[in-house]
Amino acid sequence: MTESRPSLADSAVPQRLVVLISGGGTNLQAILDACSRSTDDPDHLAAKVVAVVSNRADAGGLARAGRAGVPALVLERLPGERRADYDRRLTELVGEYQPDLVVLAGFMRLLTSTFLDRFGAINLHPALPGTFPGLEAIERAFAAWQAGEIDESGVMVHHVPDEGVDDGPVIAAESVPFVEGDTLASFAERLHAVEHRLLVDAIRSLTPTGVPS
Numbered sequence: 493m494t495e496s497r498p499s500l501a502d503s504a505v506p507q508r509l510v511v512l513i514s515g516g517g518t519n520l521q522a523i524l525d526a527c528s529r530s531t532d533d534p535d536h537l538a539a540k541v542v543a544v545v546s547n548r549a550d551a552g553g554l555a556r557a558g559r560a561g562v563p564a565l566v567l568e569r570l571p572g573e574r575r576a577d578y579d580r581r582l583t584e585l586v587g588e589y590q591p592d593l594v595v596l597a598g599f600m601r602l603l604t605s606t607f608l609d610r611f612g613a614i615n616l617h618p619a620l621p622g623t624f625p626g627l628e629a630i631e632r633a634f635a636a637w638q639a640g641e642i643d644e645s646g647v648m649v650h651h652v653p654d655e656g657v658d659d660g661p662v663i664a665a666e667s668v669p670f671v672e673g674d675t676l677a678s679f680a681e682r683l684h685a686v687e688h689r690l691l692v693d694a695i696r697s698l699t700p701t702g703v704p705s
């Protein structure tokens with residue numbers, strides 16, 4: 493039996509979010525912080541992170557979830573496991589938490605239609621739409637700036653309708669210009685600050701009423 497994808501329009505506020513991570517989880521932290529702000533704070537996010545799933549046991553974000561009292565789950569790919577089989581297990585696990593929305597916050601695995609046909613998902617990417625898809629986007633943008641090819645990069649949040657890499661209808665995008673004297677570290681720091689704000693704003697823009705509960 494095919495289960496239908498839950499519709500954001502049908503969901504009660506606060507939205508139930510499942511966040512998928514692979515690393516340090518600073519963007520997960522931004523979501524958790526926004527959810528825990530008081531409802532009369534304009535930066536409040538009317539949502540609840542109901543589970544965090546990592547494909548890596550050593551992801552620092554798992555401890556952030558634990559500190560926030562959110563179930564922190566690890567689902568590693570088994571040796572030789574086919575992508576669709578991993579995605580079937582991930583679909584089952586995530587489905588237990590009945591999310592309104594799945595947020596890919598540094599989840600460094602491509603998802604197949606096995607997963608994406610079931611859940612609405614959005615992805616954060618540390619570059620502007622159509623640029624530097626895949627791994628090490630910040631490093632590649634920095635190298636392109638040093639080579640005189642670009643003078644800005646940026647951040648985007650997009651829907652994930654299919655198996656395209658860091659590609660899909662854009663929800664929010666913001667450029668981050670390079671400045672004279674930038675190092676990779678100084679540029680990355682500015683870019684991450686934009687990510688933390690833009691991701692939360694993008695989730696908020698998908699809230700059905702925009703009115704906190």
Ligand code: GAR
Pocket residue numbers: 513514515516517518519520553597598599616617618625626627628629658687
């Ligand atoms: C973020 O910079 C995010 O944009 C990037 O992974 C990092 C996760 O950081 N995602 C991608 O590169 C997707 N292609 P975090 O674990 O500290 O949130």
